Amino acid sequence: MSAHTAGTEAAHTAPTAAGATAETEATAEIQENDVTSGATVWLTGLPSAGKTTIAHELAGRLRAEGRRVEVLDGDEIREFLSAGLGFSREDRHTNVQRIGFVAELLARNGVLALVPVIAPYADSRDAVRKRHEANRTPYVEIHVATPVEVCSVRDVKGLYAKQAAGELTGLTGVDDPYEEPETPDLRIESQNQTVQESAASVYALLTEKGLA
Numbered sequence: 762m763s764a765h766t767a768g769t770e771a772a773h774t775a776p777t778a779a780g781a782t783a784e785t786e787a788t789a790e791i792q793e794n795d796v797t798s799g800a801t802v803w804l805t806g807l808p809s810a811g812k813t814t815i816a817h818e819l820a821g822r823l824r825a826e827g828r829r830v831e832v833l834d835g836d837e838i839r840e841f842l843s844a845g846l847g848f849s850r851e852d853r854h855t856n857v858q859r860i861g862f863v864a865e866l867l868a869r870n871g872v873l874a875l876v877p878v879i880a881p882y883a884d885s886r887d888a889v890r891k892r893h894e895a896n897r898t899p900y901v902e903i904h905v906a907t908p909v910e911v912c913s914v915r916d917v918k919g920l921y922a923k924q925a926a927g928e929l930t931g932l933t934g935v936d937d938p939y940e941e942p943e944t945p946d947l948r949i950e951s952q953n954q955t956v957q958e959s960a961a962s963v964y965a966l967l968t969e970k971g972l973a
């Protein structure tokens with residue numbers, strides 16, 4: 762049973778006249794814990810590494826347990842919040858900072874913000890982490906470390922084929938940089954696992970950190 766569920770049950774314990782004040786305080790503490798148990802879970806990795814798939818699999822599991830979850834998908838964000846941005850180093854940095862800003866707001870209000878976004882530059886990811894640290898908001902970095910050889914075979918959106926055909930340049934991990942995280946909280950080798958196993962490993966990490 763998650764801490765969240767346990768807290769809800771405790772809050773419903775029948776009060777006694779003498780225990781009312783103590784219980785009110787305990788309930789307030791539990792509610793505060795509920796609100797602050799959000800986190801940002803950033804899944805960084807190459808296109809087709811499995812970031813989005815793992816995020817949605819994990820989201821389903823967490824929602825089934827009553828958690829509030831948002832998936833800040835890179836493609837959706839680029840359609841709205843980051844409309845007009847391209848894939849230059851500067852634009853990717855701006856995109857990542859915007860997403861980090863929104864994720865932190867959600868997370869500090871009790872939401873588990875799952876972020877399947879490439880975020881290829883270490884300094885961009887560090888800035889997002891620092892924003893979370895400054896606000897004491899939990900931040901977890903997952904490197905979905907699927908090798909480019911596997912990603913290019915999966916090629917979910919046909920980007921690797923386009924790059925190979927000369928129709929696209931600046932593809933992350935091929936002819937554009939991807940700076941691997943040196944010390945992620947978790948590294949997933951998705952080529953050796955099922956989607957469920959990958960999502961379960963993130964879930965286990967969140968449980969270990971008291972976030973799920």
Ligand SMILES: Nc1ncnc2c1ncn2[C@@H]1O[C@H](COP(=O)(O)OS(=O)(=O)O)[C@@H](OP(=O)(O)O)[C@H]1O
Nearest residue numbers: 808809835836848853856878879880881931932933
């Ligand atoms: N040149 C190039 N390089 C990398 N990715 C590209 C490119 N052009 C389009 N796409 C597609 O854009 C999707 C969203 O990218 P992100 O916002 O996650 O990228 S970034 O963090 O700003 O670098 C990203 O989604 P995912 O495949 O889910 O990673 C890509 O499919």
Ligand SMILES: Nc1ncnc2c1ncn2[C@@H]1O[C@H](COP(=O)(O)OP(=O)(O)O)[C@@H](O)[C@H]1O
Nearest residue numbers: 808809810811812813814917951954955956959
């Ligand atoms: N263990 C795994 N975790 C995530 N995806 C996997 C795994 N094994 C195979 N896949 C497949 O790899 C592809 C990953 O695509 P996607 O999640 O869109 O990648 P990304 O969001 O990183 O671009 C999907 O077709 C998915 O079914």
